[in-house]
Amino acid sequence: MKRMLSLSLSALLLLSALVGCGSKDSGTASKTPEEYTEAYKTTIESARDDELNEAVPVVTSTEDDTASLVLSLIGVTDENTDAFAVAISPMNIKAYGVAAILPAEGKSEEVLEGVNAFVEQQKQSFEQYLVDQYEIANAAKVETLDDGTILLVMCEDQDTVLDAIKTSLNG
Template sequence: MKRLFSILLAGVLAAGLVGCASSGTDSAASHIPADYTAALADSRTEEDNSNYTIFTLENGGYTASKGYAEHLDSEAIASQGQMSLDVLGLTTEDVESAAYSVSLMNVKAYGVAIVKPAVGKTDAVKEALSGFIESQKSAQENYLADQYAIAKAAKLETLKNGEVVLVMCENQDQVFQSIETALK
């Protein structure tokens, strides 16, 4: 009887270890978008984190954090996540995964995004984000000089790992450096 109990206990422990290993694998597979979201949130001021929701797109689905995310249901997250993606000029076909935050009002030149382009879509992503920058410059040029300066100084770069990063906000250089460091 003791022998049977020992064998059963060993089996339960082995199954537990296998379960832990497989859940660790799942976590690693979905780790990139969480890193993107954390990289954006950690690079921004508390004020920006309070005011601007970060939308994350992965596998065609949206999640939201920061800003007013806690007040959104899943339908509103999907709708506003898609609307913000549209504002950036991107389509879901262009994006493997992304975290992004934009101002949907034309009184603020604000957009921060980390985009992992879908295979073969890097140029399309860069073109779309360049278009977003140009539209923000055009919208602010004769309207709000300080916001035009922010739009004009926007940073758009492709990192070594292939992510395309857009930073259009106050303290752009500092925010970009923080994102770049977080993604190394």
């Protein structure tokens, strides 16, 4: 399973690199919130297999069916974000979370605190419960990209997934 995931992610990374070689708009106009949201969602879904996409859907709006449950875990609201795509396991049996969040102006610290609090909560939940899931939570990656996007990657093979997401978003 891990080999298949690694091979799939490697293929995705290669595809992303090839797509990035295409012509780019030389303008410096930034993306709209809707464009960020779509890019985030597409990137997260591309970094996962169909089974995981179905089991843990990507939430992109506070109006989504599972939004109230998922977004409260990470502290995402309409007031503190301009765009987001969040996929978090709401079940306390798996340490899983992948999110790309563009904070609203002046809200970066608030969003980063919510993301880090989620990671800490996951560590505490699994520390004495499921050791393998604790290791995943403990290895979670939280980074802020040049455009202000905050990335969270908490899953198996998180380094590969993080690199694939960063490459796709920066490409």
